Amino acid sequence: MSQDASTEGDLRNTGLSLKHDREWDYELDRIVEAVEERDATKVGLQFPEGLKRRGPAVADDLRALTDDDVTYMLSGQPCYGACDLDTYLMRRTDVFVHFGHSPMKESDKIIYVPLFSNVDPFPMMEDAREELPEEDVGLVTTAQHMNRFEEMREWLEAEGYTVHTRKGDDRLTHEGQVLGCNYASADIDADQVLYVGGGKFHPLGLAMEHPDKKVVIADPVNNVVTVADTEKFMKQRYGAVHRAMDAEKWGVIFCTKIGQGRWDMAEKIVNDNDNAYLITMDEVTPDRLRNFDMDAFVNTGCPRITTDDGPQFHKPMLTPGEYRIAVGDEPLDSLSFDTFHGTW
């Protein structure tokens, strides 16, 4: 198995993990300034999974730069995005720093440190050219490559492409940015889209959301160019919907993570279906759902848990749209990728 194939469908592998010994700019000055300005004695630090092991060294650096009476607390909660703030730690610290994601919602309390990558995207973009035969091309990337987005655009234009980009909606910070649950920045007038970034997590979501477009992956982290292929995932989706069609008892999951709650959607399903039960949790895992004797589940939280981790659950796990197909409210050909819009 190639290094590349192993990143498919692994939620922890979104391009931030430590494949290379990359250097990140933790923006310590900005954090120290906030600590001093607020006379902070408690500072919370939250890192995504792939960077958690850098946390103690960052805490050491900060300790050396601030007063002895400042206590640094590392969040040990799983973290998969800016939707996934450690609100417990945030509420109990004077300064709360969230690393590795761009702001989903600005707040005086939170310092977002995006951690821009220093890998060179152009060799892989060069290799990606032969997969992009048309003149019009969309360009998208993730938060950590945003610092070079304009350079990427200029490079493509110099190669003769007409580059289409847009800022999606208010869930996104930057022009051309994609999230695992939001590909509105690819709603552009081109049949081919170039994704620059690590791993297959984002481009597979993009290809599921935009099945009519060719999604080319220039991955400067794993040094590979591929074309996103959603066939395996789509087969799994149709399989899960079909298996759920006989379900009587439904577990309806309401996710309690700050940026993943879709209450109205969850409540409507439960109100309309006497055999649906509302279950609340933060981490949606196979272990936790095994405790409930349901025939199928519908997840109103992170859609990537449903599509990427779906086969690990003991019963079919559907998105809200797939649920409507399974219960006969919508036709099978309405199946589409589940996305999140707005903040909280």
Added chain:
Amino acid sequence: MSQDASTEGDLRNTGLSLKHDREWDYELDRIVEAVEERDATKVGLQFPEGLKRRGPAVADDLRALTDDDVTYMLSGQPCYGACDLDTYLMRRTDVFVHFGHSPMKESDKIIYVPLFSNVDPFPMMEDAREELPEEDVGLVTTAQHMNRFEEMREWLEAEGYTVHTRKGDDRLTHEGQVLGCNYASADIDADQVLYVGGGKFHPLGLAMEHPDKKVVIADPVNNVVTVADTEKFMKQRYGAVHRAMDAEKWGVIFCTKIGQGRWDMAEKIVNDNDNAYLITMDEVTPDRLRNFDMDAFVNTGCPRITTDDGPQFHKPMLTPGEYRIAVGDEPLDSLSFDTFHGTW
């Protein structure tokens, strides 16, 4: 492997799980009354792991007894005790019901439904007699057998025993009650203690806390009588302490569960040791700690995670007392079981 042996050291198996088709009294009338009195529209229901699959049926029964506009929400968070309230759900519901544990702290918001067992304890108590040769005997049990505690005492007295019982401290509701983290009710003047209840989880903790006493287990759930044997656990504890003696970098876990926080203890360790890092989380799991590159961990949260799940972690995991031994502040022979006192 006997059914009995399989319950050892499994935190999910504390006697509430569905081994027999037992009937529980969910005290629906008391819940319905609270719903009506408070004009509740949102009701949260939290069950311990072994009873979670009964949740939907309880919700059905409550739906039939209350207005259509009441929404019932089942907590999908893991739950191992009254220390482990789903505070998210509690804060967002008009009535919050916690099943299966006795109150650790009374509150108008929370309805505690203890779920008393209907199994007959006396056949196993009869069998336990031959392991209890002395006249003085301590008697302890768990919340779900409390409804027959006085009958048990009378039965033992009729058999000629002098029965010693006490109410521990304010973490406990009842005379003679034990928790996984608190055995103050066994601080009595007898060298032998009879534990009546399901599983080995509680009596093993009791025997570790009171190594000078013989702990006899009358288990009416699994129909077995045994004597608690802590040798395996104690060897693991000494092994973990020895392996941690070379540790440089320490992860200090502060548990964010409402009844498991020992902030002063965690903060003191971090303040006194420059190589200690504070890590906050609710569920303390091997997966979550693997993200941190530490040489050893000290867990200020639930001591049973440390003693019962300890070997599953990738690095030595110590209680706060064991930490003091490992860093040389206390002698090896001070090793003792870690207990929790008070509420929050």
